[in-house]
Amino acid sequence: xxxxxxxxxxxxxxxxxxxxxxxxxxxxxxxxxxxxxxxxxxxxxxxxxxxxxxxxxxxxxxxxxxxxxxxxxxxxxxxxxxxxxxxxxxxxxxxxxxxxxxxxxxxxxxxxxxxxxxxxxxxxxxxxxxxxxxxxxxxxxxxxxxxxxxxxxxxxxxxxxxxxxxxxxxxxxxxxxxxxxxxxxxxxxxxxxxxxxxxxxxx
Amino acid sequence: xxxxxxxxxxxxxxxxxxxxxxxxxxxxxxxxxxxxxxxxxxxxxxxxxxxxxxxxxxxxxxxxxxxxxxxxxxxxxxxxxxxxxxxxxxxxxxxxxxxxxxxxxxxxxxxxxxxxxxxxxxxxxxxxxxxxxxxxxxxxxxxxxxxxxxxxxxxxxxxxxxxxxxxxxxxxxxxxxxxxxxxxxxxxxxxxxxxxxxxxxxx
DNA sequence: GTCTATAACGAGATAGAC
DNA sequence: GTCTATCTCGTTATAGAC
Numbered sequence: 001x002x003x004x005x006x007x008x009x010x011x012x013x014x015x016x017x018x019x020x021x022x023x024x025x026x027x028x029x030x031x032x033x034x035x036x037x038x039x040x041x042x043x044x045x046x047x048x049x050x051x052x053x054x055x056x057x058x059x060x061x062x063x064x065x066x067x068x069x070x071x072x073x074x075x076x077x078x079x080x081x082x083x084x085x086x087x088x089x090x091x092x093x094x095x096x097x098x099x100x101x102x103x104x105x106x107x108x109x110x111x112x113x114x115x116x117x118x119x120x121x122x123x124x125x126x127x128x129x130x131x132x133x134x135x136x137x138x139x140x141x142x143x144x145x146x147x148x149x150x151x152x153x154x155x156x157x158x159x160x161x162x163x164x165x166x167x168x169x170x171x172x173x174x175x176x177x178x179x180x181x182x183x184x185x186x187x188x189x190x191x192x193x194x195x196x197x198x199x200x201x202x203x
Numbered sequence: 204x205x206x207x208x209x210x211x212x213x214x215x216x217x218x219x220x221x222x223x224x225x226x227x228x229x230x231x232x233x234x235x236x237x238x239x240x241x242x243x244x245x246x247x248x249x250x251x252x253x254x255x256x257x258x259x260x261x262x263x264x265x266x267x268x269x270x271x272x273x274x275x276x277x278x279x280x281x282x283x284x285x286x287x288x289x290x291x292x293x294x295x296x297x298x299x300x301x302x303x304x305x306x307x308x309x310x311x312x313x314x315x316x317x318x319x320x321x322x323x324x325x326x327x328x329x330x331x332x333x334x335x336x337x338x339x340x341x342x343x344x345x346x347x348x349x350x351x352x353x354x355x356x357x358x359x360x361x362x363x364x365x366x367x368x369x370x371x372x373x374x375x376x377x378x379x380x381x382x383x384x385x386x387x388x389x390x391x392x393x394x395x396x397x398x399x400x401x402x403x404x405x406x
Numbered sequence: 407g408t409c410t411a412t413a414a415c416g417a418g419a420t421a422g423a424c
Numbered sequence: 425g426t427c428t429a430t431c432t433c434g435t436t437a438t439a440g441a442c
Contacts, residue, residue: 012425012426026318027316027318027319028231028233028315028316028319030231030233030234031233031316031318031319033416033417033418034417034418034419035416035417035418043426043427044426044427044428045417045418045419046419046420046421046426046427046428046429047425047426047427049418049419049420050425050426051425053419054418054419055417055418055419104315108315108371108374108375109315111374111375111377111378112231112307112311112312112315112316112374113230113231113234113315114377114378115229115230115234115377116230116231116234122378125378126378126379129375129378129379152391152394153391157387157391158391160372160375160384160387160388161368161372161387161388161391161392163371163375164368164371164372164374164375164376164384164388165364165367165368165371165372166371167371167374167375168311168366168367168368168369168370168371168372168373168374169363169364169367169368169371170371171311171314171315171367171370171371171374172311172314172332172363172366172367172370173367174314174317174318175314175317175325175328175329175332176329176332181363181367184360184363184364185363185364185367188355188356188360188361188364189364191355192395215407215408236434236435236436237435237436237437238434238435238436246408246409247408247409247410248435248436248437249408249409249410249411249437249438249439250407250408250409252436252437252438253407253408254407256437257436257437258435258436258437
């Protein structure tokens with residue numbers, strides 16, 4: 001069959017996912033249609049249904065791929081950055097990349113539309129947030145143990161706050177069409193976590 | 204005419220706005236239709252068009268009313284609460300009320316769908332955020348002068364961060380169907396702002 | 407102020423040919 | 425793997441009666 005779990009690079013299925021992903025991230029899952037994808041790809045709607053038999057199935061594939069890509073990016077941060085502050089900065093940079101492409105986080109967008117999503121799509125959205133928060137909690141816990149960063153309470157709770165803050169900053173920055181709003185929040189978020197010796201002025 | 208700027212209490216127009224507001228806050232502007240409102244009110248679709256000739260016009264009225272109500276709530280906080288910490292706590296309580304009704308902030312939801320909105324709706328959404336941030340910036344500025352709260356940088360920037368954090372916390376709390384996630388973020392947000400004498404342990 | 411009726415269009419989806 | 429043709433339904437919106 002064609003609608004496989006992991007479509008080939010550059011395949012039609014992959015191209016469909018690319019176009020659909022951009023549309024969802026900019027207009028929402030309820031803000032685009034198969035016709036929009038078909039028009040952009042010079043395909044017909046039935047051709048799309050061959051690859052993804054329903055819109056909900058397309059949605060599931062979108063979230064799964066997005067989460068896999070995000071997870072890979074987190075692994076890359078673990079491998080490439082040293083110390084909690086640098087890793088957290090790398091994390092905020094992931095969001096900044098999305099915003100630079102004039103997009104909202106896919107799962108942040110779907111979180112807004114959550115009540116209208118199919119059960120499988122809902123599960124996939126939750127999985128995305130759980131993975132993010134688990135990764136962040138690990139970084140926070142280790143960073144505090146090392147004395148690199150400081151915060152009160154359980155790491156999991158602080159991780160939830162960080163995810164919420166970044167998602168919210170993206171959400172509000174987009175209407176203002178002002179990336180610097182997000183950058184300011186991201187900078188402040190990391191800055192407030194990093195332990196500063198007494199007498200050290202902020203940049 | 205019936206589609207007046209300020210419909211009477213309990214009028215059909217007001218009831219339409221009540222139902223539509225809930226639908227938008229739960230399902231998004233692109234996630235409901237006139238048919239949904241009509242079914243719930245035992246009206247017909249043309250009856251709705253009599254009151255709000257287009258969906259975009261209904262959307263404008265929704266945002267305007269929501270912003271007016273929110274502004275009144277901010278005035279009430281100014282009049283009823285003493286000191287920046289209490290006022291900020293009152294502010295987070297406004298969001299909590301929305302979440303308790305299983306809703307997203309109207310303008311947070313519309314921020315996600317921003318690219319699909321009419322120009323008047325876009326303007327109204329921006330106006331909401333500007334008013335919120337201006338009010339918050341005033342509280343933050345005064346609170347810092349009084350020595351009640353502490354933060355670095357310009358009050359306007361911190362205000363943007365607070366709005367983003369609360370919107371994002373709502374956004375993520377809803378899929379998890381877990382109000383306590385929001386409460387934890389709100390508590391932490393205020394707590395981190397309040398100036399604590401050295402040696403004071405956190406709750 | 408609300409109705410019936412309907413227009414005009416777009417949505418998601420299917421049958422069957424090539 | 426993609427097409428033409430079509431179906432069914434839902435959407436926003438209007439005309440005109442009551």
